[in-house]
Amino acid sequence: MIDFNILLLSLAKIASWEVFAACFAGVVWGMFVGVTPGLTGIMAVVIALPLTFFMDPVTAIALLLGIYVTAIYGGSVTAIMISTPGTPNAAATVLDGYPLARQGKARKALEMALYASFVAGILSTGIALVMFPIVATFALEFGAPEVFAVIVFSITIIAGVSGESLLKGLIAAAFGFLLATVGQDPIHGSSRFTFGVHDFQAGMHILTLLVGLFTIPEIMLRGVEAFKAKKVVTIGEMGPRMTFREFISYWRTYLRSCLGGSLLGALPGLGGSPAAFLGYFMAERFSKTPQDFGKGSLDGIAGAEAGNNSVCGPALVPMMSLGIPGDTTTAVLMGALIVHGLNPGPLLFESNPEFIYSVFLLLFVSLIFLLFVGTGVIRLAKWVVRMPTQVLFPAVLILATYGTYAVRGTMVDVLAMFGVGFLGFLLRIQKIPAAPFAIAFILGPLFENELRKSLIISQGSIDIFFNSWISILFLSLAAFSALASVYLHSRLQGSTVTRIITD
C-alpha cells in the first residue's frame, strides 16, 4: 500500500519548474508525433532520449513520460478526423470516431477521446500506484501457456463482436495471423514468405498494416462519394460540444476499459493496442445499443481510448518492479533509467522508493497537461473538417505514403501498405471486419512465440494449457465467448432476415 511519507518526499522532488517545463515539452512533442501518421510514440521517445542525458533523472523521466502518455492520445486525433490512426494504439478509435466525424460530430468524438483518455489515465495510474506490489506478483505467474490463453481469449472476443458473423471475424483473424508470420521464424530464424526480399526479413511493420487497412479503403470509397456528388464535399462540421451529462453517462465504460487495460498493461509484451480493442469490445458487449457500434458510437470511442490510455501506468509496474518492460516504449524508458544509473528491478523499490512514487506523480502531471494541450488541438481540428474531400483524401494518401516510408525507410513498406489497402477495400465491401485482422496481426508474433514455446516445453502435448488455473480460466472464457457469439449472432441473423422480409 501507499507510504504517504515517501509520497510527500516525492511530491517535493518533482515540484520544480524544470520538471514541469520538461513534462510540458514532452506533452507537446508527444502530441505532434501522435497526430503525424508514421511517427510512433516509441520514435518520439527515442528522438528525445539523447536530450535527457544532460538532465537529472526526475526531469528526464518527466520529459519521456510526457511523450509516452500524449503520443497514445495524439494518434486518436487523425483516427477520428481522417480515418488514419496516428499510432497503432488508435486503431480501435477509427471504428467509431471516423463515422462520427462524418456525421458532423467530430468535436464530440474528439472530446470523448480526450476526456476518456484523461479519466482512464488518472484511474489506472491510481490503480498502479496502489496495487503496485500485488500486480507485480500476479504478473510473475504468467508463463507462456497463460499468455497464449489470454491471446486466444482476446481474439475470440474480438472476432465475435466485431462484425455480423463470427465466421467472417475468425477468417479475418486467420489472415492477420498469417500476415504476421512473414519474416523470420522467431525460434530458428529461417525466412518465411519473404520471397528473397531482404526488407521483409523483419516482417511487416504494424503501422504499415494499420495505415493500409484503414486509410486506403477509405480513400477509395470516399473518392466514389465525391465523384458521385459532383460538388464540393467536406467531412462535415465540428458539431456541438459534448455535454457533461453525456460524458458522465459512460462511467461504466471508463471503469470496465480501465480495469481491462490495467490488467493487460501489467502483463509484459501486450501493449496498448490490444487494450484498446478489449476496451472497445467490452463496451460493445455491455452496451444497450450495440447496433450503433461501427456506425458512430461515443461509447465505442470511450471504450477504446480508456482502454489504451489505462495501459500507461500499469505498464510501468512490471518494468520498475521486475525489470520486465510492458511494451516497446517502456523498454526505451527502462533504457533511460539505466543510463541515469537507476536499475529497474526489485531493488529499486528498496533503494529509491521516492523515485518510483515520483514517476507515478509525473504521470498525473502529464495527464493534466494532456488535457490542456488536447483541448487546443481540438480547436485546430476544425480546419480539417472544412477541407473538401476532393483535396483532403489525396493529401491523406500522400501523408500515409510518407508516414509508412518513414517508419523504416524502405519502399517495400509502401508497396505492402498499398497491397494491404487493396485487400482491405475488398474486405470492407464484403463487411469482413478489419478489427480482428489488425489485432491478430499485432498479437501474431506473441501468439506464435508462446504457443510454440509451450509446446516445446511439453514436447508437443497440449496438456500444458490445462496445468494452471490462469490458462484454464482464460481458455474457458474463450470457449464461453465463442459459444455466446454464435448464439447471439444466430438470434441477430433471425431478426435481420425477418426485417428484410417485412421490408
Place this chain on the structure above:
Amino acid sequence: MPKGTNGSQAASQALDDLEPMVEPDMVELETPTYRGDVIAAALCCAAGIIGYFILVPAAVYVPPQFLGTVNSPAFLPNMLFSVLTVLSAIYLVKSVLIWRRSDPQGRAPLSDWGFALGTAGICIGYIAAIYIVGMTTASALCVAVMVYYYGERRFSVIGLIALIMPILLWVFFVKVAHILFPTPIIPFFEIFLTSAPLEESWQSAVAGPWAWR
C-alpha cells in the same frame, strides 16, 4: 379451360396476369451481397488450399530434423492455412445456401467500381512514379492527378496543393527528420534543387534554426 376460349388466348391471358419482372435496385458499393459472400468465401478457401499446398512448401525453409514438429518454422503457417480452409469452406457452404434461397439482390453500379479501380490505378502509378522521378515529384504529380480525378476543377487550387504539400513534406522528412528518400531513375527535383541560384538564401530562410545539410 373456360368456355369460348382456345389455348393461345389462355396463354396470353396467363402472361397478362403475371406481374412484370422487377429488376432489383442498385446498391451502394459498400453493401455486401450474397453473391459477393460466395465469391469471397471461394477466394478465401482457394487461398487456404494454395497456401497449404504451394506457398508454405515454396516459401518456408524447414530444416530436415524439424519436419512435422512444433519446432518447424512451417508449423504455424500450416496450421493457419488449414484453419482458413476449414472456416472458408463452412462460410462457402453457408453463403451458397443463403444465396440460393434469397430473393435476387441488386448490384453496385459499374461506374462505382470503375471509379474505385481508377483510384487504385492512380496509386499504382504513384508507386511507379516514385521509382522513376522520386518521392517529391511523384507526390506532386499524384496529388494533382488525384485532386482532378476526385472532381476539383480549379487549376489554381490543384497547382497550389501539388506544389506546397510535397515541398513541405520534403523539408520535414528530409531536412528535419533526416530520412533518406529512395534515389530515383530521373532525379528531377534533386537536380532542380542543386541548380537553384538562390539556393543558399532560401534554404536558410526555410530551414531556420535547423542545420541544413
